Amino acid sequence: MIVRHPSGFIEPCLPSEVDQPPSSPLWVHEIKHDGYRLMLRRDGSRIRCFTRNGHDWADRFPAIVDAALRIEATSFLIDGEVVIFRDDQTPDFQALRSQRRGNEAVLVAFDLIEHDGDDLRDLLLIDRKRRLKKLLGGPKGLSLQYVAHLKGNGASVFDHACRLGLEGVVSKRTDAPYCSGPSKAWVKAKNPASEAVRREREEEWR
Numbered sequence: 001m002i003v004r005h006p007s008g009f010i011e012p013c014l015p016s017e018v019d020q021p022p023s024s025p026l027w028v029h030e031i032k033h034d035g036y037r038l039m040l041r042r043d044g045s046r047i048r049c050f051t052r053n054g055h056d057w058a059d060r061f062p063a064i065v066d067a068a069l070r071i072e073a074t075s076f077l078i079d080g081e082v083v084i085f086r087d088d089q090t091p092d093f094q095a096l097r098s099q100r101r102g103n104e105a106v107l108v109a110f111d112l113i114e115h116d117g118d119d120l121r122d123l124l125l126i127d128r129k130r131r132l133k134k135l136l137g138g139p140k141g142l143s144l145q146y147v148a149h150l151k152g153n154g155a156s157v158f159d160h161a162c163r164l165g166l167e168g169v170v171s172k173r174t175d176a177p178y179c180s181g182p183s184k185a186w187v188k189a190k191n192p193a194s195e196a197v198r199r200e201r202e203e204e205w206r
Contacts, residue, residue: 008041009054010113012079013179015186021154021171022187028126028149028174029157032167032188033108034091034196035083040107040144042068043075049082060102067107067144073135079111079178080147090165093195109136110147110170113178121178125185128178158189167196 021029038057039050047065049058058065061082084095084104095101112120112132120128129149136146149172150157158169168190176185190197 007050007054007056008043008048008077009050010039010077011054011180012037012039012052013111013186014052014182015170015172015188016182016184018171018187018189021158021169021189023152023154025151026173026175027154027171028151029154029169029171030110030147030149031161032170032190033081033083034093034167034194035081035096035108038064038080038082038107039113040064040068040078040080040109041076042071042073045069060099061105061107061143063103063143064105064107071135071144072137074116075114076112076116076135077114078107078109078132079113080107080109082107091167093199106142107144108147109144110149111178123177124174125172125176125178126174154189158191162191162193165191165194167191167194 037052041048041050047058047068048056049061049064051057082105083091084101085106086092096105109132112128112135114120115131115135133146136144154171161169168188170186170188173185
């Protein structure tokens with residue numbers, strides 16, 4: 001039985017911050033994009049886009065809603081990050097803040113929490129990601145994209161992300177279930193030179 005808020009919202013898993021990502025066969029790594037955390041829920045023809053605090057922003061992202069309706073499933077809950085990409089494929093956070101450009105938003109999907117009434121949170125991460133990739137299947141439009149994971153040396157993946165000017169990486173244990181709230185099975189390493197980290201420092205000083 002799926003336990004959730006009456007609205008359908010489930011609190012997302014929140015990675016702990018580390019200076020360097022782990023390097024172990026038990027861990028995989030995903031590029032961290034500079035955007036808003038978003039939980040995409042479908043129940044029949046109803047689509048909701050929950051922020052990490054449970055607000056429904058579906059009306060802000062019509063292209064993501066349209067892509068969700070084209071998935072062959074009656075219900076699901078997908079965890080991801082909503083971003084707007086520049087031409088060079090780097091995230092543009094200022095554009096995302098503008099509600100006038102919501103149709104350009106892309107949900108980069110990295111986890112599948114529910115599918116057709118089944119609660120998948122007790123499955124291993126690697127199994128959930130396999131099911132997510134299968135669910136998304138062929139092209140659903142550029143507004144909904146599967147996030148691939150990288151294996152191997154976490155420090156090398158992090159260095160590569162930093163060289164590209166990206167926000168950093170999120171590393172996840174392949175054998176971990178999905179748990180809401182702060183987690184040690186998900187950790188994030190941030191690029192100190194990225195736009196996202198500079199913006200966080202500026203907002204702290206205000």
